[in-house]
Amino acid sequence: MDFNAYQTALTTAARGAECPFPPAEFEQRLARVRAGMAGDDISALLLTDPSDIFYLTGYSTFEVSVHVALVVTPAALLLQVPSIEVGPAMVTTRVERVAGYRWEGIGEVLEPLVEALSGYEERVGIDFWHGSLRHGVIEGIRTRLPDIRFVDSALLLKRVRIVKSAAELACLRRSAHVTGLALKTAAAAVRHGVSDNEIAAVGAQALLAAGSEFMSMQPIVTVGARSSIIHTNHKRFAIEPGDPVFLEFGAAWKRYTAPMMQTVVAGKPTRDMQRVFDGCRRVVDALLGAIRPDASFDAAARGAEDALSPLAGEVFFSGVFGYTVGAQFPPSWVEGSGFIARGQSLCFQPGMVFHLPICLRIPGLWGIGCSETIVVTDTGADTLTSNPWSLT
Numbered sequence: 001m002d003f004n005a006y007q008t009a010l011t012t013a014a015r016g017a018e019c020p021f022p023p024a025e026f027e028q029r030l031a032r033v034r035a036g037m038a039g040d041d042i043s044a045l046l047l048t049d050p051s052d053i054f055y056l057t058g059y060s061t062f063e064v065s066v067h068v069a070l071v072v073t074p075a076a077l078l079l080q081v082p083s084i085e086v087g088p089a090m091v092t093t094r095v096e097r098v099a100g101y102r103w104e105g106i107g108e109v110l111e112p113l114v115e116a117l118s119g120y121e122e123r124v125g126i127d128f129w130h131g132s133l134r135h136g137v138i139e140g141i142r143t144r145l146p147d148i149r150f151v152d153s154a155l156l157l158k159r160v161r162i163v164k165s166a167a168e169l170a171c172l173r174r175s176a177h178v179t180g181l182a183l184k185t186a187a188a189a190v191r192h193g194v195s196d197n198e199i200a201a202v203g204a205q206a207l208l209a210a211g212s213e214f215m216s217m218q219p220i221v222t223v224g225a226r227s228s229i230i231h232t233n234h235k236r237f238a239i240e241p242g243d244p245v246f247l248e249f250g251a252a253w254k255r256y257t258a259p260m261m262q263t264v265v266a267g268k269p270t271r272d273m274q275r276v277f278d279g280c281r282r283v284v285d286a287l288l289g290a291i292r293p294d295a296s297f298d299a300a301a302r303g304a305e306d307a308l309s310p311l312a313g314e315v316f317f318s319g320v321f322g323y324t325v326g327a328q329f330p331p332s333w334v335e336g337s338g339f340i341a342r343g344q345s346l347c348f349q350p351g352m353v354f355h356l357p358i359c360l361r362i363p364g365l366w367g368i369g370c371s372e373t374i375v376v377t378d379t380g381a382d383t384l385t386s387n388p389w390s391l392t
Helices: 005-014 023-039 050-057 085-091 104-119 133-144 154-161 166-188 195-208 224-228 271-290 299-313
Strands: 044-048 069-072 079-084 100-103 124-126 151-152 222-225 243-248 260-265 322-325 332-340 353-356 359-362 368-370 373-377 381-383
Touching: 005 085, 005 100, 023 044, 023 069, 023 154, 023 299, 044 050, 044 104, 050 069, 050 079, 050 154, 050 222, 050 332, 069 124, 079 104, 085 100, 100 104, 100 381, 104 133, 133 151, 133 373, 154 332, 166 195, 166 243, 166 260, 195 222, 195 243, 222 224, 224 243, 224 359, 224 368, 224 373, 243 368, 260 368, 271 299, 271 381, 332 353
Parallel strands: 044 124, 079 100, 124 151
Antiparallel strands: 044 069, 069 079, 222 243, 243 260, 322 332, 322 353, 353 373, 359 368, 373 381
């Protein structure tokens, strides 16, 4: 049985059986995207970001290194996947036209895309900055459709995706619940002599046992001085007495992730650890007070900078006080549709969801990180996660 026969068999046996949302949810999303296309004078979209494709179709897989594309026109959709992805395409989506190509035959992707884009060449939207967009695909289409004009449409999808529907918020709340359970379990395992790998294993088991799918990022655990180095992870280091243990987990529920950071000290926190921890809380509280409809991301960031200022000269902080989260795939749970940072002119709207990743690091000593994932409401910010806000 080749992949075409496999696709035919699955169409009868399991078509759309694991599609994450009912048809009406996807119809609403697609209608918003098509309205955006009309407003931006875009005749067709060529999407290659796995999370954009999931957002509009439900297509989900752990194999995100291969070429997959979704062509959106005013009247039709074409989902293009390699032979090894025909199964997920049939089971997780209801897209009527799914075009497979041989996994080993990447050149076969061009003709179906050219056919789908023919007649829509005037302004075809693509995301110029996303790593999934392959130069060979774009140049191959240009060769076959010499009059095609590609325009950057990344902001169109970001504008649509940044405000979450009720169905999306339900998934984020489930993710937040599972994330919290796993962090509580992992924190309880922190003690002298246990390795960072063992804590990560406890956390991973708790995440999976509570219902998480494969995660966009695996559990992050660093101890002692290594917690002062941003984006390190477990590496067989033992916890010493008095070490802070930095934890950052994010369960995936229907691909939606609500992350949370927590720091637990193996013993009694020092006065400086408590002082930096209090600084984390002060920054988060400032953000919670500033996040409200129609306030700008820039204004919230400036308020958070004021709260951070007593520690600013001695701790490293990334400069981003919040980033949007939603549906994502490895290697990151960051949605990328909005950042709470200086100079960001967007304004908060109800339904936006942000992770507030406040981690303050003293180079060579340790780092203290505590965060919440929040949703913007009509009256301000509501926390989805439930950080215990304690170092012990």
